[in-house]
Each structure stands twice: as C-alpha cells, then as structure tokens.
Amino acid sequence: MRLDKYLKVSRLIKRRTLAKEVSDSGRILVNDRIAKSSTKVKEDDIIEITFGTKIVSIKVLKLLDSTKKEDAQTMYEIIAEKSL
Structure with a gap:
C-alpha cells in the first residue's frame, strides 16, 4: 500500500x-x-513522522483499504513520541 494512502486510512493524517x-x-x-x-508500506515497517516539534514513531500492524474510525487505531502501534 502507498504511504500516503496508509496515513489517510489509518487517520494519522x-x-x-x-x-x-x-x-x-x-x-x-x-x-x-x-x-x-x-x-x-508493509506490515512491521517502522514509520517516523515529524509533526512540527514532535516526532512520532509507529509500527505498522495491518494494512486495510478502508476502515471505520474505531478500527483505524488497530492498524498501527505507537512506539515512541518525543519532542524536539
């Protein structure tokens, strides 16, 4: 799955x-x-996103073409959050 689609479907962006x-x-x-x-993007990939002064690291758990709001958080696991 493309990175931009994964970020949208998982509701990270x-x-x-x-x-x-x-x-x-x-x-x-x-x-x-x-x-x-x-x-x-594949399962078990580690994605690190810089949001302004915050860096969020996530692990991809599963890939879905579409999700409901409640199910979106099952697509990833937050590994770390740090401030710059």
Whole structure:
C-alpha cells in the first residue's frame, strides 16, 4: 500500500493530499529512510513522522483499504513520541 494512502486510512493524517505533501517534503521516514508518498508500506515497517516539534514513531500492524474510525487505531502501534 502507498504511504500516503496508509496515513489517510489509518487517520494519522486526515487528508491524502496533506499526507502526500508531508511525505514529499522529507518529514517522514520508513525504516530509517526518507520516504516519498509513493513508498510501499508493509506490515512491521517502522514509520517516523515529524509533526512540527514532535516526532512520532509507529509500527505498522495491518494494512486495510478502508476502515471505520474505531478500527483505524488497530492498524498501527505507537512506539515512541518525543519532542524536539
């Protein structure tokens, strides 16, 4: 699954266009490599997202094409959150 779609479906980022902009600006790492919006995401990948002054690391648990709001949090596990 593409990174921008995963971020939108899992509701880590609200809109796919915003997820594309964030990833193409170099603020997202997948397995410690800078990721573009088209990067393929697999289960057990580690995604690190920089939100302003906060860095959130998550582990991909499952890939779903669409989810309900309640089920979106089952797609990932937050590993760490740190402030810059």
